[in-house]
Structure formats: C-alpha cells, structure tokens
Amino acid sequence: MNSFNVRDRFSLPRRRFLWLGASTCLATLTANCARNQQAANPESAIDFTTASWEEIVAAARGTTVNWAMWGGSDQTNRYADQWVGARLSSEYDVTLNRVPLNDTVEAVNKVIGEVQAGLTTGGNVDLIWINGENFRTMKQGNLLFGPFNDALPALQYYDRDNPAVTTDFGLPIEGYSAPYTGSYYVMVMDRARVTQAPQTFEELMTWAGKIPPLCLCGSTCV
Template sequence: MTYRPLLAAMLAAPILAPAFAIGAAAQDAPTDWDSVVEEARGGEVNFFLWGGADNINAYVSDYVGGLLEEEYGITLNAVPLTDTADAVNLVLSEREAGVTEGGAVDLVWINGENFRTMKQGDLVWCGWTDVLPNDDLIDWENPAIANDFGVPVEGCEAPWSTAQFAFGYDSARTEEPPRSIPDLVEWVKANPGRFTYPAPPDFNGSAFVRHVFYHAAGGVDGLIGPFDQATYDAAAEEAWDILNEMEPHLWREGATYPTSITQLQQMFANREVDLIFDYNPSQFGVFVEDGTFPETTRSYGLDDGTIGNTNYLAIPANAANRAAAMVAVNVMLSGETQLEKARPGVWGAPPAIDVSRLPQDLQDGFGALPQHPSVVPAAELAETALPELQGEWVSAIDAGWQENVGR
C-alpha cells in the first residue's frame, strides 16, 4: 500500500489562509482522556513518516492501522517521506499562510534538528503527552528520553523507539571488519572501492560522518551542549582531512556518493561494497530473512562506541485531527504494540517505554524475543553508546561536509 499520491497532492495544493491569527488557544491541551477518545472516534490521522523500509510501512499501516480501525474506527493514512523535513516544511508553509487549524499533518515521526525547528518555531503542539494513559510507561527521568538531541521534550512529543548505529559485513567474504574509525580508514585504503557512505544530509550518512567528527574531536565530551564555533572549527579541520584522505579509495574513487541508505543497502546486497551500516540494526536481520542480504551477514559496534538516540511522535500545532493523533500515539505506546514492534520479523526496534513497568506477561514476552544471529544485541551496543549532539551541531557538520568533502 502506498500513499505517495496523497503526499504529492498535499504538497501541491494551494494553502488557504483563514481569517484568524495564531494564538495561545492553538496550544491548549485537553485534560480528560475519555473526552479525547470520544472526539477521536470515527476520525482519521494523516501520519507522516520516513517510508524507506517495507517492514516499517507494513507495521504502521497494517498492524497499527488495524488496531485503530478495530478499536476506535480511526483511519490511519500513512504518508511516507524520503525526508522528514518535507513534513516540517509543509507545516511551516501552512503557518506562514496563517493556517492555524485544519493542517495537513496530524502526526509526524521525528527527532533531532526537525524537532528543534518545530519547537523553536512554535509549530509543534505541547502539553498533551501526560494526558495519555500510556504516558505512565515512559521514564521521563531518563535524560535520553527527556531530551531529543539535547533539546528538552517538555511534553511536545512522545518517544516511540530507541536506536543505535551499527556496522555490518558478510562474514563469508570479510574475515575481520574494522572496529574503530582509525582502523576503518586503514581498511578502506587496503580495500579500495569496497566502502562508501550516503551523502549527508541522508540520515545514516550524516550519522557516519558524525562518528568521524567525534573521533577528530578526541571524543564526544567536548561537543556536548550548545554549539561552539571554535570547538567546531578545530574538530572539523581534522574530520574533513580524514574523510578526504579516504575519498580516493571509496567506491567509484569517491567521485560520487550514494544518495540514500536504501541505495547503500542494495549495493551491499549486490556485493558492490563489503561494509554497511544502519541506525536501525534490526534491519540486518530483516534483510537476511527476506533474502536481500546473505545469511552470513553480521553486525557489530565500534570499540570506541556508536551513536544512539530516541525517536519520537509529534503533533503539529495546527493539526486537523489532534484527538485522533493522541489516540494513535497512545496505541503505539502500549506494551502490546511496542512488543510487536520489537519482534525481529516485524521491525526489531527496541522499545521507548520502560518494560519494567509492564505487566509480568508482557515483560516475559520481551524477555523471550529471539535474537537474530545477524543483529548485534542492543545491550552489547548500549555498553559503549555515544550521545547525539544538539541540532545546531548536526546542521553545521552536514553543511561542512557538503562544502569541504562533497564538492
């Protein structure tokens, strides 16, 4: 099932400005859950999300959409994106046209710079998360949950999943993959044409570049907090030198880069490259099971750590169906729905909720989940997890790569 025609129509349609101004009322949140459900029943939700993985699309459209239809009569319209910024820009264009109600986007899968943009621009609805019954399952005392790339969440979004970057290789043709950034540089030189990465701002390509940037900075500690130009300049010079040193040894001698993680996945499947990576390690297992990757695919973390984050669900301030969006989020936060999402054959995404707060049978369900041999255990990755940077850092690094490496 695809909803790309729906997205195209939304982006192409003229935006009509109503005769009222944006006001504080647009941010008012309900306090009674029963009233929210009553308002939502029989409605619909336009859910904008990255659409690059068939298994994720199926989980959202079929499983979550099926629950919403069965329990509440709510129709879930999944609107796949190649870049979450498209949804942010749509909300922004509506805002500039004075559309404060009836917006096209009801719910968006988001984090990082896109969330910072929406929050700073008063484009996101806040103060609603604690109304959800399943908010009790969220550990808001955890800084990794309460802060999105260093930006306080403050009731403006609800966590959906956690993720951590991992590398992958085919053990049948690569005996020992590189396990640190310096080792990777040397491996690339010794294996010309067998490695590349998607050009930022592709999400995964950008994350790979940040790993090099962390290494160039001598670790992540000096980068935590607000953006600092002097610190950036010092690390950037070294990072661009490392990446430019690698470039002649990349796939096609670095003359061009993949444009997306999807392209890199296909290149690995076709044996054009020998190393791959993904911010969602469960994808390695999914691709093995569907025959895209060989059964000998294995994933791993770096000895000096890999970056992890939390991703979220946000409701724009001008959403047309805010009550239905709240119900959808509450369903997606339930123990049963998070457990289904965590199944290796479904998505394999680690839960954003605190599993210890669930009934024992659901805790046992999480404990009994099989570990796919191609997927590095999340607990193993977490031992050396690295934090994400605030959005201004990410934007500067992406722009710096384009200027100093991509050209």
C-alpha cells in the first residue's frame, strides 16, 4: 500500500509526519496547511484534537504545502499537479508545490537530519508520498503525526477490517496513515489458445499446472 506522510512544521515536542490517502488527499493536505497558517498566525491557532473538520478546512485556506514525492512517473506527476493541485486550489484555496525526488528516502533522511539537528519547526518538507520500510523508520523513530485517520471523512469508504488498510508491509498503522493507492494484477489471455479463462485462484493454479513449461528461448521444454 502506498501512503502519504505530511511533515508537521509547528511547535511540537518532536518532528512528526502525517499520512493520507488518495481519496483523502485534498482534505488531509488541507489539515496540514492549516497548521502552517497556525504557525504564521498564532492568534488563529486551533486545537486539532477537538476541532471539527469544517474548522480545519477553514483554517487551511490561503496556505501552501510542499509535497516531496518520487518523480519518476510522468502520469503520477500530472495527477498531482493537474488533478490534485487544481482541486486544492479551486475548492480549498490551498497551493500545492510538488517537490520531485529520485528516491523517497531522500526526503526521509532530510527530515531525520533536521530532527537530529534540533530543528522542530519550519522544516523543508511538508508532505511525503511514502510506504513500507520508510514508514517503519518513521514510526519506530516516533516521527509520525497522529493518530489522525479517524478525523478524515473519506475513511468511511474504506474497509477498516482489511489488513491492507490497517497495516503497511506488515506494520500496524494504528491511525498514523491513510491509504493512497493499491496494487492490482492484470492478466491478459490469448483467445486463440485459451477458450475459457480461470475465474478463481484455485482454477488458475489448476489451469497453470496443465501447461507445459517454457524454456528461456521461448520454446516448450521437453
């Protein structure tokens, strides 16, 4: 599962991150921007543990979030810049600044380095698209913001009993992340050779067991 991680840039005991999902992307980005506005204008500070979602959205207007993410996919970049960015701007008055990375660990290491240097406010990273071992590093290092996902309206559309939603690479999320994308397998068949496609995993395994193995050269092994 891919998730988002938002950098907390305010007066907190430690640097922390917030994860969000694709369907919750607009809303959760807005929550982080609200913290930016709070830092700039302490008089507008709100308590995020008790504030309503409407109050969080209102506090986020007019702010900017820096999103550090792997930049190797033009399709994903366009999605972030054009779809997410446009809706953040038009619906929430939030500006999205995508910061491309060669590898997600670049942003993770930057944050860890800033924390070790004692920088707890005004860091360079607001939001990270992150998963797997990087989430484990952040969670075990007590560098995550949360738990927060109960506050996200879009989480009602997820199966909260699904391990793919509640864990990341086997590590319990415990409210510190929300899903962004999932992985699916797509199979293509040649109807000239396969007249009836398997409909279940068991049928697929039975069908595959009847097919002669292929050599690396592409011919059938004997």
